[in-house]
Amino acid sequence: MLLTIEKLVYGGDGLARLPADEHGRGKAVFIPFVLEGEVVEASLLEQKPGFSRARADAITKSSPHRTEAVCPYFRACGGCHYQHANYAHQLEIKASILKENLRRIAKVELDAELIVHPSPPWNYRNRTRLKVQTQPEFALGYYKFNSHSLLPVEQCPISSPLINRAITALWQAGRSSPLPLEVQEIELFANADDDQLLLEVYCAPATGPDVAMQAAQELKTAVPEATGVVMFRQARNPSQEAEKLAAHGAGELTYATAHSSYRVSAGAFFQVNRHLIGQLLQIVTDGQSGDTALDLYAGVGLFSSALPRSFAQVVAVESSPTSYADLLYNSPSNVKTVHATTDQFLKNRAGNHRPNLVVVDPPRSGLGEMVVRRLAELGAPQVTYVSCDPATLSRDLAGLLHAGYRIRQAHVLDLFPQTYHLESVFQLVSMQ
Numbered sequence: 311m312l313l314t315i316e317k318l319v320y321g322g323d324g325l326a327r328l329p330a331d332e333h334g335r336g337k338a339v340f341i342p343f344v345l346e347g348e349v350v351e352a353s354l355l356e357q358k359p360g361f362s363r364a365r366a367d368a369i370t371k372s373s374p375h376r377t378e379a380v381c382p383y384f385r386a387c388g389g390c391h392y393q394h395a396n397y398a399h400q401l402e403i404k405a406s407i408l409k410e411n412l413r414r415i416a417k418v419e420l421d422a423e424l425i426v427h428p429s430p431p432w433n434y435r436n437r438t439r440l441k442v443q444t445q446p447e448f449a450l451g452y453y454k455f456n457s458h459s460l461l462p463v464e465q466c467p468i469s470s471p472l473i474n475r476a477i478t479a480l481w482q483a484g485r486s487s488p489l490p491l492e493v494q495e496i497e498l499f500a501n502a503d504d505d506q507l508l509l510e511v512y513c514a515p516a517t518g519p520d521v522a523m524q525a526a527q528e529l530k531t532a533v534p535e536a537t538g539v540v541m542f543r544q545a546r547n548p549s550q551e552a553e554k555l556a557a558h559g560a561g562e563l564t565y566a567t568a569h570s571s572y573r574v575s576a577g578a579f580f581q582v583n584r585h586l587i588g589q590l591l592q593i594v595t596d597g598q599s600g601d602t603a604l605d606l607y608a609g610v611g612l613f614s615s616a617l618p619r620s621f622a623q624v625v626a627v628e629s630s631p632t633s634y635a636d637l638l639y640n641s642p643s644n645v646k647t648v649h650a651t652t653d654q655f656l657k658n659r660a661g662n663h664r665p666n667l668v669v670v671d672p673p674r675s676g677l678g679e680m681v682v683r684r685l686a687e688l689g690a691p692q693v694t695y696v697s698c699d700p701a702t703l704s705r706d707l708a709g710l711l712h713a714g715y716r717i718r719q720a721h722v723l724d725l726f727p728q729t730y731h732l733e734s735v736f737q738l739v740s741m742q
Contacts, residue, residue, distance in 0.1 A: 312370060313339060315348045320407050320700055322391030322730035326352070328362065339364050342455070343385055343394055345373035346403075375399035380432065381467050388455040390468065390728040397431045397727065404732040405722055408700045415704035418711065424720050427593075429585050431727040436504075436584040438469040439497040440477070448484035450477065450496070468728055470584060472504045476533050483532030490525050492517040494544060499574070501563045502584060508563050509539040510576045513555065515546050522555035530558045537563070540576035551632060552577060562636070567591060570615040573639050577632040579609045583725035591616055593721055593735050594694055600666025604690070606652045607671045610636035611645070617669075618642045625663060627655045652677075656684035665690045676702025679709065686713035693738040698725075703734060714742045 313326035324344035328336035338361040344350055349371035356363040369376070379385070379393035392400045405424055412418045443449040443460050451463035464481055465474055476498050483489075490513075497510040509529055513522060522541035529539045538559030542552035554577070562575040568588050574580045581587050594613050599620035605613050606627050614626035614637070623644055628634045629651040638647050648655055652670070668690045670677060676699060677685070685693065686709070693715060697703035711717075715738040725733040 311352055311354075313341070313350055313352045313364070315341065315344045315346055315350065317346050317410075318344075318403050318407065320411065320730060324348070326350075326364075337362055341366050342391065344369075345375055345395055345399070347371075348373050348376075373399075381465075383452075383461060383463055386454060387451075387461050387463065388453045388457065389466075391730045393728050397428070400431075400727060401426050401428055401722075401724060404724065404730075407730075408722060408732060408734055411700040411704045412707070415701060416708040416711065418704075418707065418717070420717065420720060422717050422720050424722060427586060427589055427721060427723045429583055429724045429727050432467050433470050433474075434583050434585055434725075434727060435466075435469045435473065436500045436502070437497065437580070437582045438466060438473050438477075439495055440480075441495055442484075442489060442493050444484075444488050444491050444493065448481075448488045450480055450484065469498075470500045470504045472500045472507055472535060473498045476507055476509075476535065479533045479535075480529075483528070487528070489528070490521055492521055493525055496529075499563060499576075499580075500584070502566045502587075504584065505535075506563055507533065507536045508560065508576055509533060509536050511539060511541045512544050512552060513541060515544050517541075517543055517555060519555050523558065526556050526558035538576070542577065551630060569595075570640075572610050572612065572615065573636050574610055575632055575636050578636050579630070579633055581612065581725065583723075586723050586725055587612070590696070590723055590725075590733070590735070593723070594669055594696060595620070598667050598692070598694075602663055602665045603667040603669065604663065604665045605669045606655070607673070608637055608647075609633050609671070611640040613669050613671070614645050615640050615642065617667075618644045621666070625665075627652055629654075653681055653684070656681060656688065663688075667692045667694065669694045669696070671696035672702075674699045674702065677706045682706050682709035682713075686710065686715075689740065689742070691740045693740075695736045695738065697734050697736070698731065700732060700734065703736070707736065707738075710738060714740055716741055 315324040323340040326339045330336045350366040351368040352364040377396045384393045449462040451461045454461040492513040495512040499508045526539040540557045541555040565572045595616045603617045603621040608626035608628045617624045627648045634649045718739045719737040721735040723733045
């Protein structure tokens with residue numbers, strides 16, 4: 311059938327509609343690798359009560375923004391979604407999706423200008439996680455698109471040059487001497503200068519320390535540019551951190567920005583775009599000052615290491631044991647660190663503070679109703695929300711706006727070119 315793409319939606323798909331019937335306008339159809347305004351010959355793949363999924367077999371009317379993909383694995387690989395669109399249009403897509411989510415979920419028409427910060431579109435990732443197959447033959451790669459089957463990948467053009475050299479070295483080593491069966495995933499983390507590399511290796515839950523140490527030594531030999539290899543046992547519960555089994559060489563990297571240097575240990579969270587970390591830091595911290603700032607979901611201290619320049623006291627809250635250890639190490643003397651979840655802190659200890667600014671950088675699941683309510687009760691005159699998911703951001707903003715905040719400034723930072731993922735920063739001020 312011929313379908314016209316109305317718009318792109320969060321997740322990478324284009325939205326079209328089946329022909330209208332006696333029940334009203336046609337059912338929504340989601341189609342990957344298309345662009346707004348295109349007409350496609352499509353085959354239905356899946357029918358649900360409320361929507362359908364389809365595949366574009368041919369592009370009958372092509373968008374002027376369509377371009378040839380750079381990566382040979384595009385469409386087969388599940389990692390990228392927008393390589394068929396020129397980069398300027400990718401930014402337009404993301405800005406439009408963010409505004410649409412705000413309109414639909416938060417019931418907000420964005421009055422403030424949405425400031426868009428582009429990234430170099432290739433070789434931007436400082437962290438790449440690959441699946442490992444050891445039998446029947448060695449392979450390294452990502453999941454196939456919409457699948458949990460491995461797609462072998464020997465290069466990744468969105469990853470840094472150092473990471474790509476490491477991928478080549480791992481393939482060479484794996485072909486000559488396969489890794490132990492227990493090795494399931496390898497994460498490659500490069501520093502800011504792209505001249506030091508840390509390998510984080512994730513093994514099956516039953517893996518013992520002797521096997522892990524042997525694998526660490528083999529991998530350190532295989533990837534000579536690696537300063538260290540840290541082995542982890544995969545957690546059986548996704549909410550738990552992986553257990554460290556063994557290490558060979560360094561267990562952390564020093565990540566330097568124009569503002570600060572950070573110790574980032576294996577297993578700790580850090581932003582993945584090696585070009586925009588400085589801009590993100592500036593947007594969140596520049597022009598802010600006062601007696602007290604709260605940095606919630608602080609990670610290793612990206613923001614709380616810079617905020618002390620203009621705040622007398624910073625309170626940084628982090629729940630991950632690994633990230634918290636780095637936060638403690640990275641924090642200047644006027645930063646008070648708290649090892650707790652944000653919800654626990656706001657419930658039990660936030661009443662001791664009257665912050666001038668609260669910075670929140672939650673995971674993809676967002677803040678949630680309880681944290682939004684407690685933030686509103688805290689009554690800080692300024693809240694800066696760093697988000698990696700426009701839907702949960704919009705849900706949380708609805709609660710904060712209802713509590714008396716307004717949007718002063720809104721930014722999109724394209725930390726994830728070629729993919730549907732988008733990072734945004736919203737600066738809110740209290741109207742009370």
